[in-house]
Amino acid sequence: MKHIPAAAMLVVLILLLIATVLISVTLGAAHISIRHTVSILLSRVFPGLLEEGIRSSHVHIIMQLRIPRILTALFVGAGLAVSGTVFQAVFRNPMADPFILGISSGAALGVAVGLITGFSTIISLTWGSSIAAFAGGVGATLAIYLLAGRSTGVNTLLLAGIAMNFMLSSVMSLLLYFNRENLESVIYWNMGSLSSANWEGLSVLIPVVLLGTIGMMLFTRELNALTVGDETARSVGIPIHTVRIIVLMLATVTTSAGVAVSGTIGFVGLIIPHIVRLLIGPNHRILLPCAALCGACFVAICDALARSLMPPSEIPVGIITALAGAPYFIYLLKRRGRNVL
Amino acid sequence: MRYTKTAAHPPVVSLNHLSWSYGDQQILDNLNAHIQSGVFTAILGPNGSGKTTLLHLIMKHLTPEKHCVYLHTKDIRTCAAREIARMVASVPQQTATGYTFSVYEMVMMGRYPHLRRFQAEGERDREVVRSALEKTETWQLQDKLIHEISGGELQRVVIARAIAQEPDVLALDEPTSHLDPRHQIAVLSLVRRLIREEGMSVLCVLHDLNAAMQYSDHVLLLDGGRIVQSGTAQEVLTAEHIETVYGFSTSIISTASGRSFIVPAEEQYCEPTA
Numbered sequence: 001m002k003h004i005p006a007a008a009m010l011v012v013l014i015l016l017l018i019a020t021v022l023i024s025v026t027l028g029a030a031h032i033s034i035r036h037t038v039s040i041l042l043s044r045v046f047p048g049l050l051e052e053g054i055r056s057s058h059v060h061i062i063m064q065l066r067i068p069r070i071l072t073a074l075f076v077g078a079g080l081a082v083s084g085t086v087f088q089a090v091f092r093n094p095m096a097d098p099f100i101l102g103i104s105s106g107a108a109l110g111v112a113v114g115l116i117t118g119f120s121t122i123i124s125l126t127w128g129s130s131i132a133a134f135a136g137g138v139g140a141t142l143a144i145y146l147l148a149g150r151s152t153g154v155n156t157l158l159l160a161g162i163a164m165n166f167m168l169s170s171v172m173s174l175l176l177y178f179n180r181e182n183l184e185s186v187i188y189w190n191m192g193s194l195s196s197a198n199w200e201g202l203s204v205l206i207p208v209v210l211l212g213t214i215g216m217m218l219f220t221r222e223l224n225a226l227t228v229g230d231e232t233a234r235s236v237g238i239p240i241h242t243v244r245i246i247v248l249m250l251a252t253v254t255t256s257a258g259v260a261v262s263g264t265i266g267f268v269g270l271i272i273p274h275i276v277r278l279l280i281g282p283n284h285r286i287l288l289p290c291a292a293l294c295g296a297c298f299v300a301i302c303d304a305l306a307r308s309l310m311p312p313s314e315i316p317v318g319i320i321t322a323l324a325g326a327p328y329f330i331y332l333l334k335r336r337g338r339n340v341l
Numbered sequence: 342m343r344y345t346k347t348a349a350h351p352p353v354v355s356l357n358h359l360s361w362s363y364g365d366q367q368i369l370d371n372l373n374a375h376i377q378s379g380v381f382t383a384i385l386g387p388n389g390s391g392k393t394t395l396l397h398l399i400m401k402h403l404t405p406e407k408h409c410v411y412l413h414t415k416d417i418r419t420c421a422a423r424e425i426a427r428m429v430a431s432v433p434q435q436t437a438t439g440y441t442f443s444v445y446e447m448v449m450m451g452r453y454p455h456l457r458r459f460q461a462e463g464e465r466d467r468e469v470v471r472s473a474l475e476k477t478e479t480w481q482l483q484d485k486l487i488h489e490i491s492g493g494e495l496q497r498v499v500i501a502r503a504i505a506q507e508p509d510v511l512a513l514d515e516p517t518s519h520l521d522p523r524h525q526i527a528v529l530s531l532v533r534r535l536i537r538e539e540g541m542s543v544l545c546v547l548h549d550l551n552a553a554m555q556y557s558d559h560v561l562l563l564d565g566g567r568i569v570q571s572g573t574a575q576e577v578l579t580a581e582h583i584e585t586v587y588g589f590s591t592s593i594i595s596t597a598s599g600r601s602f603i604v605p606a607e608e609q610y611c612e613p614t615a
């Protein structure tokens with residue numbers, strides 16, 4: 001298949017991003033017109049532009065509920081997609097993804113442990129949860145890397161991921177069982193939901209995702225060579241073990257920051273890199289930014305659906321992404337014999 | 342004063358008491374050798390004799406003990422991976438082609454050790470890549486994807502990638518074992534041309550004794566992790582040495598033009614069943 005030029009793809013994705021934001025900012029129980037919404041947004045930069053007659057409750061809904069939520073969706077999605085791309089390159093496996101390999105579960109378990117032990121409240125809930133998520137995610141990544149990192153088989157890696165997921169989710173269940181008073185909120189969060197998004201969470205999420213993504217972008221040449229093969233990468237002078245550990249850690253921290261605010265939103269890191277790679281080719285220099293934009297749009301759209309499919313109740317966005325992602329995973333598994341990469 | 346080749350060209354690779362073990366399994370046992378610059382050195386030996394392991398140690402894919410492997414005059418332990426990649430380029434036994442990069446992109450990857458992190462590929466890099474593609478006759482393949490080309494073409498592309506690294510030493514691991522006879526000759530002739538025209542040194546693992554006889558200047562014969570013979574092809578590849586190391590008897594046949602060929606001795610043949 002002929003690949004789409006990178007510039008065209010970027011333009012399309014940026015337009016899609018703008019459209020997604022504009023549409024999802026008007027969705028919700030309170031009917032606030034696009035015109036009022038734009039006016040409220042512009043007035044943040046140019047205070048004179050706030051139109052007469054806009055209710056202050058609407059300003060609050062836009063600025064304190066919808067915008068933080070959309071931004072959270074965008075950054076979580078971007079982070080998950082970029083991390084998934086990196087996992088797939090490092091493990092040279094189109095089914096590697098932080099969710100499937102149990103990295104997200106590790107981060108989630110970290111968050112749960114942090115909450116239950118009270119560790120997370122020592123500093124601030126946001127930073128505490130994030131640090132607990134980093135610790136859990138890093139632990140899971142190291143375990144997976146040691147279990148399956150050296151073998152090249154797709155199966156070993158997936159089995160290691162399944163084992164990891166089983167183990168972590170039973171530990172999680174055990175924790176919840178003994179802390180039943182926290183049950184409902186933690187279960188809801190664990191299914192992947194953006195409903196508690198706020199500016200404070202964003203103050204951790206945005207810098208971590210930005211820095212993590214920039215960090216991974218520094219390794220595009222190494223990632224390209226690693227996807228061809230270890231032998232090629234080593235031969236051109238890449239210290240493969242060091243590079244793998246660095247980029248996996250960047251991907252893990254980026255994923256974990258998302259998990260800390262929104263739980264485990266699955267399959268984004270699986271589908272998005274795969275589709276984007278089909279469209280624009282395997283060169284990470286364009287693959288990573290396109291995956292980031294595409295992942296951002298995907299999660300924002302899924303969240304818009306999550307909010308508006310069954311009003312007034314709201315579906316955890318993780319359920320929507322899983323409904324889209326699980327069939328895609330099975331499809332990939334079925335065509336694995338052929339050249340899936 | 343007598344002009345000696347060794348004095349004029351210090352060895353490109355030196356092995357000093359080099360040993361290697363995987364766990365408690367000793368693979369290489371006290372190797373000593375100097376690989377001369379500008380020559381074709383063939384590494385021969387039965388399967389499992391440690392040839393691939395030796396190449397890995399010479400590129401620090403496996404890290405040897407201190408003072409055991411020198412590139413030029415530098416202990417390889419003190420060299421960074423990029424620095425080694427500018428001195429030694431490897432053509433591995435097998436090249437995976439998972440993702441669909443083009444031939445051109447693949448060869449450009451050879452420029453990695455010459456590029457700084459924020460440096461874009463420049464005119465000189467494109468020039469080196471163009472010349473590598475031309476030398477390996479893969480220029481017309483440059484837009485093809487690497488999983489779309491044949492084994493022989495891929496091997497030439499991998500060699501082009503190695504040439505693009507502008508190394509002093511080309512280390513090839515059984516470069517001809519998956520190729521048909523025509524491509525075997527093409528690859529080995531290309532390697533000889535690189536020695537002649539670029540002054541590269543070549544270190545090449547071979548299984549084909551006749552190819553070693555025709556193409557190499559120097560032969561290291563390995564057996565059970567030791568260098569059991571070292572010398573010119575004529576010196577090393579005698580019926581006696583081959584019998585000892587490979588355990589089968591051969592005759593060496595010389596042609597009128599002075600070339601030697603190794604053929605299995607009569608008693609090795611079975612009657613073809615009708």
Ligand SMILES: Nc1ncnc2c1ncn2[C@@H]1O[C@H](COP(=O)(O)OP(=O)(O)O)[C@@H](O)[C@H]1O
Pocket residue numbers: 363368386387388389390391392393394395
């Ligand atoms: N990663 C490894 N772990 C343990 N043993 C190994 C490993 N790689 C190779 N070996 C062993 O080292 C020996 C030499 O292997 P190798 O250098 O590949 O031989 P050759 O290339 O001459 O066929 C073999 O007995 C092989 O089983």
Ligand SMILES: [Mg+2]
Pocket residue numbers: 392393394434514
């Ligand atoms: Mg070998």
